[in-house]
Amino acid sequence: MPSWSTVRDLLDRLESAGIHLDCPLSPEIVPVEWDAVPSEVGPTGGMMEGLRAQRKRWQVENIVHMLRGVVRPGSVIVDFGASSGNLGLPVAACFPESQVYIVDKKPRTVDIARRRIEQSGLKNVSLYPGFVQEVTFPFEIGMGLHLCGDGTDQAQQLCLERGAVYVMAPCCIGFIQRSSLPYPRSRLFADVLDRQEYDWLASAADWTCRDESSEQHGRGKRCMGFINLDRNLAAEEVGYETAHFTMNPSDATPKNEIIIGKPSL
Ligand SMILES: C[S@@+](CC[C@H](N)C(=O)[O-])C[C@H]1O[C@@H](n2cnc3c(N)ncnc32)[C@H](O)[C@@H]1O
Numbered sequence: 001m002p003s004w005s006t007v008r009d010l011l012d013r014l015e016s017a018g019i020h021l022d023c024p025l026s027p028e029i030v031p032v033e034w035d036a037v038p039s040e041v042g043p044t045g046g047m048m049e050g051l052r053a054q055r056k057r058w059q060v061e062n063i064v065h066m067l068r069g070v071v072r073p074g075s076v077i078v079d080f081g082a083s084s085g086n087l088g089l090p091v092a093a094c095f096p097e098s099q100v101y102i103v104d105k106k107p108r109t110v111d112i113a114r115r116r117i118e119q120s121g122l123k124n125v126s127l128y129p130g131f132v133q134e135v136t137f138p139f140e141i142g143m144g145l146h147l148c149g150d151g152t153d154q155a156q157q158l159c160l161e162r163g164a165v166y167v168m169a170p171c172c173i174g175f176i177q178r179s180s181l182p183y184p185r186s187r188l189f190a191d192v193l194d195r196q197e198y199d200w201l202a203s204a205a206d207w208t209c210r211d212e213s214s215e216q217h218g219r220g221k222r223c224m225g226f227i228n229l230d231r232n233l234a235a236e237e238v239g240y241e242t243a244h245f246t247m248n249p250s251d252a253t254p255k256n257e258i259i260i261g262k263p264s265l
Pocket of ligand 1 (some may be wrong): 080110146
């Protein structure tokens with residue numbers, strides 16, 4: 001576990017190299033009309049209740065809001081790390097002319113998604129059990145809500161290779177320390193930090209917590225922001241336009257950032 005002074009030195013070096021963080025609160029988002037979709041589609045259909053379900057609704061609404069500008073009739077959208085479909089099902093309901101694929105490595109959670117799809121009557125969702133890296137079909141938009149560790153990077157990489165839009169809200173950033181992918185992701189970061197230093201930054205990115213006013217959260221949030229900035233910079237280096245937001249409301253989750261990228265015209 002790195003000390004804060006070690007991590008702060010890394011952040012200072014990034015800023016001295018002209019790498020600056022800008023992760024504003026998302027502009028006010030248009031809510032999903034949950035009452036207008038089958039009950040199995042919302043988080044309560046995924047067996048969440050109370051505040052937990054409300055927080056998942058906010059997370060989903062933030063991603064749906066970002067998708068509104070990019071989904072076209074016939075778009076193929078992949079929910080990477082979909083689990084039981086808490087994001088993929090509402091997206092399918094909100095964009096009925098799209099086709100949504102549920103991708104997850106855990107067969108048990110995909111079975112729950114299958115039941116929810118059957119009970120909801122949604123016709124535009126397909127199941128694709130397996131790893132992110134195993135997706136071979138064509139798609140235009142890749143999304144991920146709390147896809148752990150390097151799962152986000154695997155999914156983003158696939159999007160970049162396919163020229164697809166990505167919309168990701170990453171979590172469990174510290175897990176990337178175990179990844180065989182190269183980090184930092186961007187050349188800009190790699191000119192400043194080596195892999196060991198980046199792993200320390202990734203580990204500190206998981207310090208975010210529910211008390212948003214705490215010093216611990218502030219430190220973690222800054223580190224999380226830089227890791228997500230590195231992901232967007234890697235996309236910009238291959239010709240993408242990107243954006244980086246904090247979910248609205250910010251207490252939707254401690255892992256409350258969204259990165260978006262689309263190929264420049
Ligand atoms: C924290 S859950 C999030 C589930 C859902 N997106 C949500 O927000 O409710 C992360 C999911 O990603 C899946 N996952 C992680 N890495 C993956 C990978 N490389 N390929 C496929 N699924 C993966 C896990 O099995 C898990 O179900």
